[in-house]
Amino acid sequence: MKLVTLALLLSLLAMSPAAGAEGVTQTFAAPMDRVWSVTEGVLKQNGWGIEQSDRAGGWLTTESRGLDGEDYGVYAKGTRQKLKINMKPAGNRTSVTVERTVFKRERILWIDKDEPIQVMDQSVEKNILAAIAKSL
Numbered sequence: 001m002k003l004v005t006l007a008l009l010l011s012l013l014a015m016s017p018a019a020g021a022e023g024v025t026q027t028f029a030a031p032m033d034r035v036w037s038v039t040e041g042v043l044k045q046n047g048w049g050i051e052q053s054d055r056a057g058g059w060l061t062t063e064s065r066g067l068d069g070e071d072y073g074v075y076a077k078g079t080r081q082k083l084k085i086n087m088k089p090a091g092n093r094t095s096v097t098v099e100r101t102v103f104k105r106e107r108i109l110w111i112d113k114d115e116p117i118q119v120m121d122q123s124v125e126k127n128i129l130a131a132i133a134k135s136l
Contacts (some may be wrong), residue, residue: 023086023099024125030136032058032089035096039085042131048083058087067102076107079117083128096132098125 028035036055043050043062053060062083069078079102086097100122103114 023084023097024122024129025095025097026129026133027090027093027095028133028136029093031092032087032094034136035087035094035132038135039087039096039132042128042135043083043085046128046131051082058089060085064103064105069105071107074107074109076105076112078105079103080105080114081124083124085128096129098128100124 030038039060040050048065049063051061051063062085064080064082067079067081069080070076071078081100081102084099084101086099088095100119102117102119104117105115106113
């Protein structure tokens with residue numbers, strides 16, 4: 001049980017953005033409720049599952065999804081990515097920040113070992129924001 005707890009804690013620490021990772025921010029001329037609904041729809045249309053969300057806190061995280069590698073259930077090795085989206089209302093406007101975490105994952109017997117990778121390409125974040133803007 002202690003081993004599972006330790007593995008879970010290590011994987012959560014590894015999921016935090018790498019040092020120096022910055023998100024891409026855009027402000028929309030729409031209230032928070034509208035932007036939230038559109039954002040959820042855009043994520044689902046683009047194949048992102050929502051893992052956790054806190055509407056009152058203004059954030060949500062997606063499930064990770066593979067970029068490359070292999071996954072056989074009990075064994076996996078490859079590169080994955082995950083998004084965190086923060087929303088801040090400012091009157092009738094809403095500021096949205098999209099942060100992407102990219103990491104290498106190795107799973108042996110259901111224990112994930114994640115290692116963050118720093119990436120400079122922000123095209124995924126920009127594409128999500130562009131899709132939100134288009135849908136508003």
